Amino acid sequence: MMVWLSLLLIASALQAGEIRGKVIDGLSGEPLARARVLILGSRQIAETAGEGSFIFQGLAEGQFLLRAETVGYRVEERSIQLGGDPVEIEFRLVPDNLTRRESLEVKADRFEVPQAADSAAWSLTGTELRNLSSVLMDDPLRAAQSLPGVVANNDYYSQFSVFGAAVSQVGIYLDGLLLHAPYHTMQGIRDSGSMSNLNGDMIEDLAVLPAAYPARYGDRAGAVLDVRGREGSRQKRTVRATAGMVHAGVQAESPFARGRGTWLAGVRQSYAQYITRRLTDDTTQAVGFFDAQGRVTYRAGQRHAFTIHGLGGKADYDRETSKQRPGLNTLVDGEFRSNLGRAAWDWSPASRTTVQTQGAWIDERFDNLNRDNLELGTGSYGEWVVQSGVAQAWGAGSILEAGFSARRIRGSGAIRQYNSPTVIRSQDSWNGKAWRQGFFAQNRWSRGPLSLTAGLRGDGMELGVPTAVSPTAGASLRFARGWSVQAGFGQYTQYPDISAITSASGGAWLLAERSSQFLLGIERRFGPSMRFRVEGYQRTERDRIARPGLEGRMVDGRVVLPQFAAPYYNSVRAYARGLNAVLQLRSASRLSGWLSYGYGVARGRDGVLNVHYWSDDDQRHTAGAAMSYRLRPGSMVSGRWAYGSGQPIPGFFRQEASGAYFLAATRNDLRVPSYRRADVRWSQSWIRDRWKFTLYAEVVNLTNHRNLRLASVDSIDPRTGRVSLTFQRVFPIIPAAGIAFEF
Incomplete structure (x- = not known):
């Protein structure tokens, strides 16, 4: 038995x-x-x-x-x-914010950035982008601020500098298109804060190319932020709703035409009173934005893909209910609208050839009013863009790229100041149109451990600005035991903004800004998920555009007051050089993140004033860290830390022992105190048969460090040169929470 x-x-x-x-x-x-x-x-x-x-x-x-x-x-x-x-x-x-596809191409190199060729690049993909965007602001450009080599000491702004390059010299490209002002902000005033109008849930990845970048990137002389949008899901319909401390949004995506096409759409609406009350004593200030974005992609067979993409947004500022009586030249009601439309055609005529052609339209408008509904400023900017590029693989390991772009740019506007409601002084005005063209050709040759890239770019602009030709080159060599070396060189051109070259204070005598950049990097890999990299850089600039007369100063012991409508000049020559060291881990299961330290020096010389000074974006020591770790299947913890030794206070200032500020004969000798900020974040997901719910909790500036910025220069005594400066604290410790519901 x-x-x-x-x-x-x-x-x-x-x-x-x-x-x-x-x-x-x-x-x-x-x-x-x-x-x-x-x-x-x-x-x-x-x-x-x-x-x-x-x-x-x-x-x-x-x-x-x-x-x-x-x-x-x-x-x-x-x-x-x-x-x-x-x-x-x-x-x-696949990570939450990536396109859902039937098949995925596994990357052999976790740190590779294909669009960088043989240039240096630091990227954010998948969960890195979402974790670093912050629950409080949920801004992909603020996520990029944490990358090595990036400096952003002002919590109010999404903009940043890279390796000492000015904010205006950093080009932001969306799917190959150079954007003009991709921010929710107030235009026409010196200080307003900003937030990106790019929806992080609709971005596949982004990368910062800090120096010696490829020839395909034109009209920026400092650095590049390359952002690639994603398509909608090719498998099933999904709706995702989010809500945080500053804004809420809804996003939907779905396939159509039996999977040949996809669509993706999202809207966001802010309710920023929570953070406004944390940062200002005037709780009646209302700052808000709304944006909407949509993308449709259709694949006609294996050779053709068509994309239509639209992005629109509005930012507004309203202080009309304030009990404080604002001044006649104080912004009370402001609005900035921005719209972008893009249509692209991707064609593969042969297995080794791809062609992309796209057309785009950009329209931006702002209006600023004072307490009496009189215009303080108004303006518009627009572009019509056509560009095309081809990539041809030839031989074994060689790729030839070439392309052109044509941009029809227009701009008009005026900035006003009032002595009384009936006495107007025009501070600036501009109005004009111009064609701006560019072409590039680049070849990359790879054999075994050696890769070489050589490129050439030509750019031109109407209104008498000379044509420029700019060469680029890069090389990388891999050695045994995970060692590699990379070197790059490039010359770059940035044309004057239409508001400067057609300004009553500017003129067609303005030249394009030029820079020459060098980079040398040494890297050691420790397996597929860890690397240590040290890179040195140098950038020299000439013909940088400035308005030196806008700043008061001391000359031979006498006070020189700021000019009301100071002219533009190509008056600045500058250089930046330094070292950057990064230890990075990129793992889906273990600890992921990086630890970085940078040492940099940036100096400038103004030929009109004949003064040498530390550049506005100079910062001697910059350090940062970012990490994420999945504790359990539904739980993840992440954080970031940033340190900056302090940037100059822009202007001719000195401080006496009493603490009072006065005009000085030298520029940028004073600095704001060091910047320190640590953020921690926890996320928890609950998943059921038909829905997924995620809770996010975050503490911004965990140590409550008092980080300061220069908010305004309030007054200058014309007899003594005494200056009244207002310094403002940026983000204090701020707890934040958010939710996401997907079904």
Whole structure:
């Protein structure tokens, strides 16, 4: 009897089914530990081990629906038919903000930035972008502020400098299109704060190219931020609703035409009173924005893809209910509207050839009113853009790229100041149109461990601005044991803004700004997920545009007051040089992030004033860190830390022992105190059959460090040169929370 019972138990065990498999990151191919796999319709749940593996045993034969999930990634479901033999399955999960596709191309190099060629680049992808965007502001450009080499000591702004380059010299490209002012802000005034109008949930990835970047990037002489938007889901319809402390939004995406097409749309509405009350004593100030974005992509066979993309936004400022009586030249009611439309055609006439052609329209308008509804400023900016590029793979390991762009630019506006409601002084006005053209050609040649890139770019502009030709070159060489070296050189051109070259204070005598950049980097890899990199850079500039007369100063012991409508000049020559060291880890399952330190020197000389000075964006020491770690399948912790030794207070100032400020004969000798900020963030997801709910909690400036900025120069005594300066604290400690609901 016992023998028959044993044989029966053995036979039952042999008939019991088994499902085993792995969960991996769809981009890197790295196993995902601490992910959850469950069999829907049952209570059986498995958590993946360190190598991403899971197993279900003792299952009866039949049909099973399995789901893999973890925080920060999209849910994936697979149907399995289980017979008598064990079944193996692999789940490839993609981050929340990436396009859901039928198939994914696994990147062999986790740190590779394809658009950088042989140039240096620091990128954010997937969960990195979402974690660093902040719950409080949820701004992808603020996420880029944490990258190595980037300096951003003013919490009120999304803009940043790179390797000592001015904010105006950093070009922001969206899908290859140079953007003009992609911010929610108030135009026409010196200080207003800003937030990007790019929706982070609609971005695939972004990368900062700090120096010696490829020839395809034109009309910027400092650095590049390359942003790539994503398509809608190719698998199923998804709706995602979010709400935070500053704004709320809804996003939807879906395939159509049997998967040949996709659409993606999102809207955001701010309610910024929470943060306004934390930062100002005047709680009646109302600052807000609204934006909407949509993208439709259709693939006609294997060779053609068509994209239509639109982005529109509005920022407004309202202080009309304030009990404080504002001055006659104080902004009370302001509005800035921006719109972008883009149509693109991607064509692959052959297996080794791709052509992309796109046309775009940009329109921006602002209006600023004072307490009496009189115009303080009004203006508009617009572009019509046509550009096309081709990439041809030839030989073994060689790629030739070439392209052109034509931009029809227009701009008009005026800035006014009132001595009385009936006495107007025009501070500036501009009105004009111009064509701006550019072309480039670049070839990259790779053989084994060696890669070489050479490029040439030509740019021209109407209104008498000379044509410029700019060469670029790069090289990288890999050695044994994970060592590599990279070198780059480039010359770059940036043309005057239409508001400067057609200004009553400017003129067609303005030249393009020029820069020459060098970069040398040495890198050591420690396996596929860790690297240590040291890079040195130098950038020299000439013909930088400035308005030196706008600043008061002391000359031979006498006070020189600021000019009301100071003229523009190509008066500045400058240089920046330094070193940057970064230890970076990029892992889907383990600790991910980086630790960086940079030392830099940036100096300038104004030929009109004949003064040498520390550049406005000079900062001797910059350090930063970012990290993220998944604690459990539904829980993740992340954080960032930033330190800056302090940038100059722009202007001719000195401070006496009493603490009083006076005009000085030298520029930028005073600095704001050092900047320190640490943010921590926790996210928890709950996933059910048809929906996913995520809770975010964050503390901004955890140590409550008092970071300051220069808000305004209030007055200058024309007899003594005494100056009244207002310094304002930026973000104090701010707790924030947000939610996301997806179905």
